[in-house]
Amino acid sequence: MTDSSRQRVALALAINGRRHRVTIEPSTTLLDLLRDELGLFGTKKGCDMGACGACTVLVDGRRINACLALAVMQEGRDVQTIEGLAEGEALHPLQQAFVEHDALQCGYCTPGQIMSALGLIGEGRATDAAGIAEQMSGNLCRCGAHPNIVAAIAAYAGA
């Protein structure tokens, strides 16, 4: 809904190390900013209600649901998305681990799974398979690849 009487706000933030300046409606979520304003379609919209984790990104190194965050509240923050991981054709080792462990079928949840796993490893919680499964409960996979997802994360984390 566009209402010309409505406020628009300026926002400056870093995404995958690159500075962005945009002017947006205050009701724009971080997820919609990434996808609709910046064309970064790697971060997925599943439930759009914080239940599925497909939109997981790192903000200042911490994983959150981009669908439940207002973009304007991320002023000055450092956002990392799935697009920031590979270097050219060289996959990030965690992406490579997902390939090697067959940790996906349709792939829709995969960017969120990988960003969540990076957050989990950064939190120092990737201790064993049971702990990884518990700490990944905010990321659903409708294809049922969870055992292989946990295996891929454990292999990468050395757990």
Next chain:
Amino acid sequence: MHAFDYARATEPSQALDLARRPDAAFIAGGTDLLQLWKAGIARPELMIDISRLALDIVKPRDDGIAIGALARLSDVADHPIVQARWPLIAEALNAGASAQVRNAATIGGNLLQRTRCAYFRSGDMPCNKRAPGSGCPAIGGENRSHAIFGGSPHCVATHASDLAVALAALDASVRVAGPAGSRLVGIGDFYLLPGDTPQRETVLGQGQLICAVDVPATAGRAAYVKVRDRASFEFAVVSVAADLVIDDGIVARARLAAGGVGTRPWRLTEAEAALIGERADAAAFDKAAAQASNGAEPLAHNAFKVELLRRTVRRALQVAGGKA
């Protein structure tokens, strides 16, 4: 979706000034408010961003701990002094939501989250909490998840916070700031019963802000037991927080609070009384647990909670009592 304006507060006094508008809402973590906004349930004209206020400090003292309202759930759960001296709080926080939500959600917002009653969340079915006077379809409808304590003919929705259950067992207080100054409200007085005004859930007035939660020191042994429909990232069917002080094998103090069963976090005073002066053993725990559901008023689909609560209390007492 409903559009809104935005203002970023840099001082608490500025946030309170902005909130004089009756159509304003505070936003911090946003994990509940944005769900409610997307469902058309919350329709603020102004979002006041309080996330940058310096109210995120966790400050232990000799006689207790002050937890800033804007502290993130994950930061509080990971705080070494919280883990060492108030493990009940860490356990309850880690039993709730997902890692992503815990990284964003705040202590104050957790206490103010709205019920998960599906009729309320639907956004368009009748609900006295959302649209006063429209009726309560849960009372004669799907009420498996609803309250067996504290309901009224107008609302039987449970309160969803795990943290609030732990805080109820710990006799915590909520520090509330408003235009007229700040006051301390015991957690037992903070939440209102639905009565005939289920839209009013707490004593917070329009434009008032939670600044902190004060938790007294405890020497108790604690346990938080949460029974739910899946192993993680799920609200409680029934949960119990126990805090037991045991001297020479005798229960000197017992505090029990339950979630998933009441329209607000529910202290189990009769079960507590049954423990005082008793030897802390299986027989005493069974006897106390048998009192846990006294006064329950089950609905058509949630009578199982009456026995489930007793069993969850027994488990919580066994776990807490078994700690050194």
